[in-house]
Ligand SMILES: CC(C)(COP(=O)(O)OP(=O)(O)OC[C@H]1O[C@@H](n2cnc3c(N)ncnc32)[C@H](O)[C@@H]1OP(=O)(O)O)[C@@H](O)C(=O)NCCC(=O)NCCSC(=O)CC(=O)CCCCCCCCCCCCC(=O)O
């Protein structure tokens with residue numbers, strides 16, 4: 076709704092009232108339309124101020140309404156009526172003016188913002204475009220180039236930048252509403268002329284065609300296969316080439332092509348899922364709304380290798396004091412140099428960092444409130460570290476491990492307070508990647524989980540609480556995906572063919588390019604530890620079978636050849652030299668695969684792209700259903716957020732579980748049955764019980780899966 080009051084000085088004040096962000100629901104649109112008519116009709120009113128309650132102007136259209144039929148007054152005629160009116164309307168912007176909220180403000184004749192406000196047109200992140208005139212008015216206000224940047228990235232702009240760009244007319248550090256009212260009084264009666272943005276001509280680059288062409292190429296490269304960024308470029312292009320009314324028509328046409336699209340549904344699902352995972356719970360009854368996180372001011376990081384460095388930087392940038400620990404002076408010095416360089420590179424425009432100390436002496440941890448261990452992925456080494464930490468740190472220190480898949484409970488068992496041990500699984504580079512898997516063990520206390528979840532948020536991450544099992548959620552599901560990729564090579568595919576299929580699906584990098592980037596030795600070490608390769612393998616065991624199931628030794632053989640990926644200049648691909656990044660298909664790999672197939676009597680065949688996708692993705696999805704069955708993730712949203720934020724799953728496809736629902740669970744089941752029949756020695760292709768149950772329940776929408784999961788789990 077919208078409230079209306081007349082205030083002294085002939086000003087009407089319209090307040091949007093729809094907590095928490097004053098989204099433009101049908102009721103709010105109706106409220107604005109009615110109150111605006113009232114203000115226009117009242118001869119005593121000389122100017123109008125539009126604001127939002129509770130310190131927020133407006134978070135845009137009500138995204139929840141998009142799933143159903145649209146009703147109530149349209150945004151476009153409402154904003155047009157504001158702009159066309161003869162009485163000046165001033166937007167008083169506090170908090171956010173996003174999407175339809177900014178479009179509403181652009182329909183006003185003046186915009187006054189608080190210095191802490193943020194504005195933006197983030198519709199592209201929801202698979203849409205700003206279709207309430209945003210693509211036509213913003214270029215007319217700030218020029219085509221700046222408008223295109225904002226609209227295709229969806230980025231939020233600070234009030235200061237908004238002032239520089241010309242989006243807002245004035246900033247205030249004080250009472251925004253008071254300043255806006257005073258300003259409205261001062262301009263009442265003045266001609267509105269060019270304050271109506273629809274009447275202006277946008278400033279355009281001289282070489283418009285090549286500018287727009289370049290913009291298309293750029294957005295296609297940035298968001299593989301995403302439709303909305305391209306539609307945004309076309310709509311902004313229309314602002315430059317068509318009169319306003321025709322530009323608006325084009326905006327509507329382009330919006331219509333996006334509005335009910337699968338991509339928009341997926342992106343909007345991601346928006347709500349990201350918020351849902353914050354409302355975590357554990358099987359032992361710990362919950363986000365009852366467990367109180369502890370404040371963390373002083374932390375330690377143990378191990379300054381690839382991950383420890385990024386974790387230390389993340390903590391410091393959140394204002395937390397860090398003690399960074401290494402084994403010896405040489406390692407410490409290398410860590411110090413790396414952390415300092417990262418901090419210097421990221422220093423520009425950042426706030427003040429917490430204090431940082433480097434040491435090889437664990438005794439220096441006597442005052443820390445939280446420790447994150449990031450030493451080698453070796454259970455024995457980690458156990459020893461946890462024993463030492465438990466002896467040295469205060470009894471109430473939270474002890475976290477960055478293990479990528481080892482048993483958190485075994486580490487907890489080495490300490491005197493196992494309830495204060497959790498996994499905090501960062502993703503590399505830890506200061507960049509947005510995901511944090513918080514792994515609770517059977518004994519982790521609610522306060523430990525709450526503190527780790529809250530810490531993640533403070534570090535700017537999306538934290539997802541997950542249960543303890545080998546690989547947790549993300550890496551556990553990755554295993555069958557990688558396995559399928561290796562099996563496909565055995566059967567006749569080439570690495571670049573598999574990668575191309577996955578990249579066309581929307582991954583930034585295919586599985587083999589990622590493996591080369593992260594280093595093939597990482598998985599090799601894990602497989603050796605698990606006895607799948609190396610001295611732990613029973614003599615006489617077939618190289619292509621382990622533990623009664625099909626196994627591919629291909630990545631082990633590459634490692635034995637010293638082909639560890641980019642770091643050695645060769646892996647699945649060939650690189651210019653060690654450390655180079657451009658991957659080229661390698662004839663060596665092709666002839667190696669040929670020899671391997673001959674040696675093992677494998678008849679190569681042409682593997683269709685669809686099979687590559689189905690086997691890799693459905694094997695991963697199938698494991699996702701098992702993760703849900705086992706209660707390791709609470710709902711499909713947890714899995715999808717982990718994959719979107721941690722594993723480069725294309726966001727416009729919603730995540731693996733959403734994708735399964737979009738394809739149709741019956742289809743996924745059918746294809747898994749087909750492939751399992753063809754490859755009975757790959758147990759991961761056998762459809763999970765939960766998938767079968769969901770199909771039997773009539774393929775319910777993903778929001779209803781939790782009910783089926785509860786039923787399946789109660790019967791186990
Ligand atoms: C605003 C935020 C920055 C606040 O962040 P924070 O404080 O961290 O709080 P959150 O936890 O994020 O949010 C709190 C709570 O609020 C909910 N929420 C937030 N924003 C919205 C919203 N816009 N709508 C609904 N709900 C919202 C959020 O979900 C939380 O609740 P919870 O989930 O229960 O926990 C941050 O929230 C944020 O960034 N919000 C989103 C801002 C955004 O993206 N805005 C743009 C919205 S889209 C838009 O405005 C569209 C348009 O401009 C075009 C409109 C034209 C429509 C015309 C349709 C034409 C159709 C054409 C053809 C149709 C043919 C056919 O019918 O078939």
Ligand SMILES: NC(=O)C1=CN([C@@H]2O[C@H](COP(=O)(O)OP(=O)(O)OC[C@H]3O[C@@H](n4cnc5c(N)ncnc54)[C@H](O)[C@@H]3O)[C@@H](O)[C@H]2O)C=CC1
Pocket residue numbers: 377378379380381382383400401402406448449450451452453456460477478479480500501502503593
């Ligand atoms: N590399 C990656 O992409 C990711 C790794 N991880 C996990 O993070 C952990 C660390 O991995 P990386 O940083 O890649 O390893 P790394 O090998 O780069 O670094 C480990 C560091 O720990 C130090 N160290 C070893 N024992 C120590 C001890 N007792 N005390 C202090 N320092 C000690 C070593 O000197 C080394 O500098 C592992 O558990 C790994 O599985 C998790 C996510 C991603």
